[in-house]
Amino acid sequence: MGATRDxxxxxxxxxxAWFLAILFYVIFAVLRPTGMLRWGTxxxxxxxxxxLGFIVLAxxxxxxxxxxxxxxxxxxGFIGMVAGVIIISWLPDTIPAPLTILLPLILGLGCGALNxxxxxxxxxxxxxATLGTSMVFLGGKLLIHxxxxxxxxxxxxxxxxxxxEVISLSVFIATLIVLWFVLRSTRFGAHLYALGAGPKTASMxxxxxxxxxxxxxLIAGFFCGMSALFYTGFLFxxxxxxxxxxxxxxxxxxxxxxxxxxxxxxxxxxIFAGLILLAVVEAGLSMFAVSxxxxxxxxxxxxxxxxxxxxxxxxVRDRILRPV
Amino acid sequence: xxxxxxxxxxxxxxxxxxxxxKAVNIKIWPGEIVGLVGDNGAGKSxxxxxxxxxxxxxxxxxxxxxxxxxISSVDDxxxxxxxxxxxxxxxxGILSIMRNVFLGREKVKSWGPMKILDNKNMGEExxxxxxxxxxxxxxxxQEVRFCSGGEQQGVALxxxxxxxxxxxxxxxxxxxxxxxxxxxxxxxxKELRNKxxxxxxxxxxxYNVYPVASRFVVLSRGEKTFDVQKKNTSFNELQVxxxxxxxxxxxxx
Numbered sequence: 001m002g003a004t005r006d007x008x009x010x011x012x013x014x015x016x017a018w019f020l021a022i023l024f025y026v027i028f029a030v031l032r033p034t035g036m037l038r039w040g041t042x043x044x045x046x047x048x049x050x051x052l053g054f055i056v057l058a059x060x061x062x063x064x065x066x067x068x069x070x071x072x073x074x075x076x077g078f079i080g081m082v083a084g085v086i087i088i089s090w091l092p093d094t095i096p097a098p099l100t101i102l103l104p105l106i107l108g109l110g111c112g113a114l115n116x117x118x119x120x121x122x123x124x125x126x127x128x129a130t131l132g133t134s135m136v137f138l139g140g141k142l143l144i145h146x147x148x149x150x151x152x153x154x155x156x157x158x159x160x161x162x163x164x165e166v167i168s169l170s171v172f173i174a175t176l177i178v179l180w181f182v183l184r185s186t187r188f189g190a191h192l193y194a195l196g197a198g199p200k201t202a203s204m205x206x207x208x209x210x211x212x213x214x215x216x217x218l219i220a221g222f223f224c225g226m227s228a229l230f231y232t233g234f235l236f237x238x239x240x241x242x243x244x245x246x247x248x249x250x251x252x253x254x255x256x257x258x259x260x261x262x263x264x265x266x267x268x269x270x271i272f273a274g275l276i277l278l279a280v281v282e283a284g285l286s287m288f289a290v291s292x293x294x295x296x297x298x299x300x301x302x303x304x305x306x307x308x309x310x311x312x313x314x315x316v317r318d319r320i321l322r323p324v
Numbered sequence: 325x326x327x328x329x330x331x332x333x334x335x336x337x338x339x340x341x342x343x344x345x346k347a348v349n350i351k352i353w354p355g356e357i358v359g360l361v362g363d364n365g366a367g368k369s370x371x372x373x374x375x376x377x378x379x380x381x382x383x384x385x386x387x388x389x390x391x392x393x394x395i396s397s398v399d400d401x402x403x404x405x406x407x408x409x410x411x412x413x414x415x416x417g418i419l420s421i422m423r424n425v426f427l428g429r430e431k432v433k434s435w436g437p438m439k440i441l442d443n444k445n446m447g448e449e450x451x452x453x454x455x456x457x458x459x460x461x462x463x464x465x466q467e468v469r470f471c472s473g474g475e476q477q478g479v480a481l482x483x484x485x486x487x488x489x490x491x492x493x494x495x496x497x498x499x500x501x502x503x504x505x506x507x508x509x510x511x512x513x514k515e516l517r518n519k520x521x522x523x524x525x526x527x528x529x530x531y532n533v534y535p536v537a538s539r540f541v542v543l544s545r546g547e548k549t550f551d552v553q554k555k556n557t558s559f560n561e562l563q564v565x566x567x568x569x570x571x572x573x574x575x576x577x
Contacts (some may be wrong), residue, residue, distance in 0.1 A: 185440040187430050194427055198416035204378070204408075205428035206399050264418055322470050323462060 006320045013313045017257050017273035020309075021280055028284035035287050047165045049279035050172045051234050052249055053272075054227035056257075057179060058220035059250040060271045064183070065216045066196035066263025067119060067126040071111075071134035072224055073246035078137035079107045080228035084149040084238040087158065097155035104232075105225040111137070112221015113214070120213035134247075142240055151236035162233015175226070180268040192216065197264025252299060253278045256306040258313070278302075327390050329354045329491060329522055330375065335384035337370055344370045345381075346546045352491065355520040357513060359537035361530055361566055366543040368526045369411075372493045375524075376408035377401035405490035407483060411499055414480035417469030421461065422450045424468050424479050425486065453482035457512055474505030481512050484521065491522045498532040510536050530566065534559055545570055 012019065029036040055072045062069040083104040087095065095103070111133075118129040151159045161167050183189035194202040195212055203209040231242050257274025259266035281302065285295050330352040337345040345367045352358055360368050373379045375386070377398045386393055388404050395401050401408065415424050423430075426446050432439040447464040454461050457478045461471065468479055477497050484492045494513075498506045513536045516523050525533045533540075540557065542550035542565045550565040 187432060187439070187441065190423060190430050190441060191428070194416055194419060194423070197418045198413075201413050201416050202427065204398050204410060204413065206402060207428045264416075321467065323466060 009316065010320050013316045014258075015270070015273070016309060016313055017270050017277055020256075021273050021277035024277060024280045024284065028280065028287065032284075032287055036284070041283070043165060043169070045279045045283045046276065047168055048234070048283070049275050050168045051162065051227050051230040051243075052246055052253070052278075053172055053275050054175070054223045054230060055243065055246050055250045056253040056271060056275050057175070057268075058223035058227070059247075060254045060257070060259055060266060060268075061179075061192070061216055061223075062126070062220050063254055063259045063261060064196050064263060064266045065192050065213065066199055067213060067216065068130060069115065069217065069220050070127065070130040070247060071115060071137055072220065072250055073243045074134040074137040074141075075108075075111045075115075075221065076224045076227045076231065076243040076246060077241070078141040079104050079111060079225050080232055080238045080242050081141045081145055081149070081240065082107055083228065084154065084232065085145045087155065088149060088153050097157050100155050100158045101161060101229065104228040105222060108221045108223070108225020108228070109218060110221070111224065112218040115221065116214035116217030119217060120210040120215075123210070138244070146240050148240065149238040151232070154232070154238075158229075159233045159236055162230035163236060164233070168230060168233070171226075172230075175223075176268055176272055183268060188215075193264050195263075199263075248303075249278055249299070252303045252306070255303055255310065258310060260310070274306075326353065328352065328387070329389065331385075331387040331390070332371070332375065333385045333387070335371065335374065335386075336382050337367075337374065337379070338382055344546050345374075348384075348543070348546070348548050350541055350548065350551070352522050352524060354490070355517070355522050356539060357517055357523045357525065357537045359530075359533035359540045360524050360526045360543065361533065361540060361562065362528065362543035363566060364528055365545075366528075367546040368528075368543050369495055370546075371543065372408065372495060372524060372526060375401065375406060376410075376493060378408075378410075402487075405488070406493065407487065407489035407491070408493040409477065409480045409495060409497060411496045415468050415476050418467055420465045421454065421468055421471070421479055422446045422464040425450045425453065425482050427483075429487065449486060450482065453485055454478065456485065457482060457515055459508075472505060473501045474508030477501075477505070477509055478512055481516070484516065485519060489521055491524065492516055493524045493526070495526045496528075497525070498527060498529065506532055528566075530559065530562055534562070542566055544568060 025036065035041055055076055058072045059069055086103060087100050115130055115133055118124045118133070119126045161171070183192065191202065191207045191212055195207060195209060199209060227243065232238050235242065253274040254266070254271060255274070256277055257266065257271035259271065281298065285298060328351045332348065332350045335345050335348045348367070348371060350371070360372070362368050370379065374381045375395065377395045377400050380396060386395060393404065395404070416427065419427070422443070431442040431446050433442040450464040459475050459478050461475065468476055471479065481492070497509050501509065513523055513525065525537060527533050537554060539553050540550070540562055541548060542562065544566070547570045549568060549570055
């Protein structure tokens with residue numbers, strides 16, 4: 001009897017982000033049933049979270065490995081702008097339109113390799129190194145092209161991917177499934193969690209820390225490249241300010257999804273819940289036309305609440321899992 | 325004559341100006357349990373860290389089965405068959421027992437063109453190892469931080485058993501353990517002896533190692549001062565030797 005109750009309790013605390021997301025949705029649905037209850041609204045809430053979602057995945061994988069990436073937002077903006085400038089003015093009409101899609105992804109791998117080399121191979125502090133590259137990305141972007149590029153100037157296929165709900169959602173969900181599988185069932189995933197939880201022990205047991213960190217940042221860069229592509233389509237434009245403020249929500253979604261800043265913990269399923277929760281709150285607040293200042297306050301409180309909830313969850317979890 | 329498993333000859337190490345190891349020679353025979361004892365700062369940990377590939381020696385040679393080897397990383401050391409348990413850093417608390425046992429050497433199975441973790445196999449193997457060490461743990465998925473100190477050492481040791489190590493280095497395995505934990509560690513060492521795995525047991529507390537070791541090596545201020553079979557010495561003599569400072573360093577004499 002006690003065992004089943006513990007089982008239910010454990011399930012509840014492990015999946016708390018999902019319950020909170022549903023709770024917020026229900027609250028908003030009760031307050032404004034006409035808007036919130038429509039299927040289209042629900043799909044749009046998730047669709048609008050896709051570009052940020054890739055940044056959340058980038059940040060999450062860094063956090064699980066026990067690192068930080070403060071450059072995810074600026075990097076995404078930089079990639080989007082550089083890709084746009086390459087397409088419209090540096091190499092106009094040279095790259096076949098379908099291949100332009102690869103451009104942000106390649107740039108993402110490049111930016112990720114930069115962060116990865118600094119942290120993985122030179123052993124720099126991830127906090128400071130990515131703060132540095134973040135400034136480089138911001139300045140670089142504004143130096144290259146401080147004005148918006150409009151969707152109409154870009155190849156149709158380039159903007160279509162992020163502009164289409166079905167394509168966006170299927171690509172994002174496929175990415176989630178692949179990442180879920182990799183973290184859960186491959187050696188790479190096992191080593192990632194081990195490095196995050198005990199970097200010294202893991203490297204003494206033969207896991208190559210520098211190389212793993214490099215790959216972590218490389219993947220994070222790739223996700224930022226994906227995000228840049230989806231932002232461009234979603235906004236149907238490349239703004240110099242795209243994703244410049246994405247760092248905070250990226251951390252927020254990861255933390256709400258139960259990722260520990262100490263590393264070694266976190267699951268893709270819960271990270272997705274954190275993202276959905278954030279998107280639901282965002283949609284609810286826009287529906288009530290809440291002041292942007294109040295919005296900031298709400299998000300700030302949400303993150304602090306998430307940290308407290310995480311701590312409670314850990315203590316409940318420990319109490320249940322500790323063998324008698 | 326039987327070949328020595330490991331022979332470290334004329335090992336020197338400097339940490340800046342500190343001469344941490346001075347011309348240390350040590351031999352380990354297959355399957356023997358050696359107590360490496362000495363006061364804090366005697367150079368015990370430094371010596372075995374060289375063997376484990378964590379730090380590099382400045383001078384000297386290492387022979388494995390009488391073949392000269394160059395150990396420059398933990399990986400090199402493991403490939404020879406040396407498994408090292410470092411003080412309190414041999415396990416990762418929030419990972420499961422199974423993940424700890426197979427850390428860095430996870431078992432995989434083919435799944436189409438991919439290799440995926442074989443959790444079932446790793447779980448079964450870890451339970452077998454835990455059982456052999458006489459530990460009573462219900463599930464291989466239990467997080468190691470919920471295990472007692474002695475059990476945690478057991479989890480780390482089962483790696484050596486599974487991967488068929490030839491030599492296990494225990495660096496202060498009884499630190500922070502209670503009476504029961506110390507007894508468990510002794511049992512683990514006996515289990516390793518039954519499996520003909522050589523053990524270097526490092527401690528500054530002779531009580532922990534005296535009952536299980538068959539030979540003792542005493543280090544003091546970076547020098548080997550005593551190397552004796554258990555049958556030719558006594559607990560008291562060893563204690564006296566551990567407290568002794570190498571004569572030419574002793575300004576009072």
